[in-house]
Amino acid sequence: MNAPLPLDGITVVDFTQVYLGPSCTQLLGDYGADVVKIERPGAGDLSRSSIPDPDGPDNPIFLSINRNKRSVSIDTRTEEGKRIVGDLIAEADVVVSNFRSGVMERIGFGYDECRRRNPRLIWASGTGFGEEGPYRHKGGQDVIAQAYSGVMWRRASEDVPLSVYPTTLCDYTTGMHLMQGVLLALVNRARTGEGQKVEVTMYDSMLHMQMQEACMQLNRGREVNWAAMPLSGVFPTADGAVCMVGAFKENPLRDISTALELPEDLSARPEYSTLELQFEHKPELQTIFRERFAGKTTEYWVKRLEEQDILCAPVRSLAEALEDEQTAVNRMVLEMEHPTAGRVRALAAPIRLSETPAQVRRVPPRLGEHNEEVLAEHGYDAERIAALKAAGVLR
Numbered sequence: 001m002n003a004p005l006p007l008d009g010i011t012v013v014d015f016t017q018v019y020l021g022p023s024c025t026q027l028l029g030d031y032g033a034d035v036v037k038i039e040r041p042g043a044g045d046l047s048r049s050s051i052p053d054p055d056g057p058d059n060p061i062f063l064s065i066n067r068n069k070r071s072v073s074i075d076t077r078t079e080e081g082k083r084i085v086g087d088l089i090a091e092a093d094v095v096v097s098n099f100r101s102g103v104m105e106r107i108g109f110g111y112d113e114c115r116r117r118n119p120r121l122i123w124a125s126g127t128g129f130g131e132e133g134p135y136r137h138k139g140g141q142d143v144i145a146q147a148y149s150g151v152m153w154r155r156a157s158e159d160v161p162l163s164v165y166p167t168t169l170c171d172y173t174t175g176m177h178l179m180q181g182v183l184l185a186l187v188n189r190a191r192t193g194e195g196q197k198v199e200v201t202m203y204d205s206m207l208h209m210q211m212q213e214a215c216m217q218l219n220r221g222r223e224v225n226w227a228a229m230p231l232s233g234v235f236p237t238a239d240g241a242v243c244m245v246g247a248f249k250e251n252p253l254r255d256i257s258t259a260l261e262l263p264e265d266l267s268a269r270p271e272y273s274t275l276e277l278q279f280e281h282k283p284e285l286q287t288i289f290r291e292r293f294a295g296k297t298t299e300y301w302v303k304r305l306e307e308q309d310i311l312c313a314p315v316r317s318l319a320e321a322l323e324d325e326q327t328a329v330n331r332m333v334l335e336m337e338h339p340t341a342g343r344v345r346a347l348a349a350p351i352r353l354s355e356t357p358a359q360v361r362r363v364p365p366r367l368g369e370h371n372e373e374v375l376a377e378h379g380y381d382a383e384r385i386a387a388l389k390a391a392g393v394l395r
Contacts, residue, residue, distance in 0.1 A: 005032025017045040021098030023175035029068025030358035041395035073368030124198035145170040149206030156227040230282040235293035245311040255308040
């Protein structure tokens with residue numbers, strides 16, 4: 001018999017959509033929580049329609065972050081719909097949302113109201129900027145958080161155009177902070193019996209990601225830019241590109257010179273003899289590196305750099321990374337059989353527990369798939385459920 005998962009017995013009422021919130025609640029579900037996803041009738045989570053796809057609302061974007069959840073599609077604009085959700089919250093352990101500030105209060109499920117119904121409840125919210133301050137009414141969106149927090153501004157050099165980071169960095173990071181907050185609150189409740197409010201913001205998460213750079217800026221007025229290091233960078237090769245990090249060694253330039261088969265040890269030149277001088281002469285050094293890398297293959301240069309213990313890697317596409325042997329060894333791709341989408345491959349949970357590993361207990365739900373099941377568990381009989389469907393409260 002399988003050991004109980006860490007969050008077995010924990011019920012989560014999930015108001016989340018898009019990415020920030022669902023990434024949090026999927027991990028809670030992966031480790032045993034019963035996650036009941038509240039969705040809008042007829043539409044559901046916005047990620048059900050964010051891209052055109054043959055499987056429509058069960059497209060890969062939605063499927064990627066909504067396994068181990070049950071979907072209940074309720075019209076919360078109706079009094080009866082509010083009553084149903086209130087019944088779910090009264091017996092839940094956690095409520096999670098990622099609407100902009102004030103929305104949960106407007107629909108009747110703000111922290112104070114939920115705590116009145118259930119003092120042991122953990123009420124967790126992820127927003128763009130928080131409940132106070134000049135940006136509190138702004139929507140939380142990944143690219144906007146990149147721009148406001150300084151993340152977008154920081155790049156290898158000023159001549160590199162400002163651009164959007166192409167992976168949802170802010171959503172994912174904030175979602176993980178939201179999950180951490182929920183787990184911390186659950187630990188505290190186990191000791192005290194009391195629930196509490198958990199708040200995270202995309203803005204704070206992005207600032208916190210820059211904690212080293214921020215501390216230097218706050219205390220020395222200096223910018224730290226790891227992408228601007230003179231002996232590091234991405235260099236095109238004859239058949240691709242190599243990422244090289246010339247750091248964490250006594251004299252990395254000497255070893256780079258050896259690896260790149262240069263006619264001399266560049267670190268012996270007076271103009272490159274210290275890190276400060278290497279920063280000053282970075283354009284010349286990088287030109288030398290680019291010319292050498294361009295002449296041979298990625299595989300050749302990775303082997304040469306590794307022989308000198310210089311940190312390096314081939315620059316891979318996501319498709320290549322997913323097919324990499326390391327990905328298979330780490331068991332990072334799982335398979336699910338979905339009733340409408342068929343065989344679905346997705347990424348597994350990245351946290352490996354030796355005794356209670358994550359499990360796929362439920363495939364991502366179809367919209368409203370669990371209406372009857374969830375309501376029956378909360379005392380609604382078949383006749384009442386049929387009446388709610390007829391009234392359009394459940395769809």
